Amino acid sequence: MPELPEVETTRRGIAPHIVGSAVRRVEVRQCRLRWPVADEVQLLPQAGALRAVERRAKYLLLDFASGQLIIHLGMSGSLRIVSRAAPVAKHDHIDLVFAADCVLRYTDPRRFGAFLWQPAGSVHKVLGALGPEPLSSAFDGEHLYRLARGRRISVKSFIMDNAVVVGVGNIYATEALFAAGIRPDRAAGRISRARYIALAEQIKAILTRAIAQGGTTLRDFVGGDGRPGYFRQQLQVYGRAGQPCESCSATLKSLRLGQRASVFCPRCQR
């Protein structure tokens, strides 16, 4: 489900309901996620009021005085605000109960997500080596061009590398490369500065638009407010292999890069 726009949509959806409140009770029905759920999660009722819900890359950070709860949604995770009376479904693994009518419920069929803990003043390993946020001024074409020197991996794998820039997953990498007219299998080190400037601009533009639309709903993504994302209608190439290019009508092709489907237009992308 989630790329950066979906995580940001989730953050904005849940924050108004829970910031300023304390966790009263924790229910962990399934502790086997990508890593075992951090033991500290059970201590949240002693952590005082939630101060903020932040985001770094695709990680959500629930900020308490004693530290931060790090939540990742993996491939299929979601967070919803539900009432305590809401029936528990098969993959509803964790509840953080803030109030009877305000339960933060984590659902994740594939269990690739994570609940980790970062004590105040320390940096968890998963957050340690991350590149810049794509919507920050630290990220631009010059940054991409500089890091790409000497790299032979495909440009698509390159921009999906969290050490290069965070938050660019398969959907938006595919879309941004189409918008910038760059073939996804081109070697990262063989792309000009000018084209990287265009690519960085497209990454920013597409992520910004996707966030404004509430993310991309493929199967059943819903934001914290339960509404689906509407960006799907704007996808130009992702999931459209074999169909005509919206721009030139050539048949869109697909190849695999880093075990991920990569759809592109053989005429528009060079």
Added chain:
DNA sequence: ACTGGCACCTGGGCGC
């Protein structure tokens, strides 16, 4: 230092 490949899971859709 890079790179590609694997792992962790469940569920949906397809062909037979």
Added chain:
DNA sequence: TGCGCCCAGGTGCCAG
């Protein structure tokens, strides 16, 4: 209807 196969929005870690 059922079975086996392939696919899926992520990413840390491994061997080469």
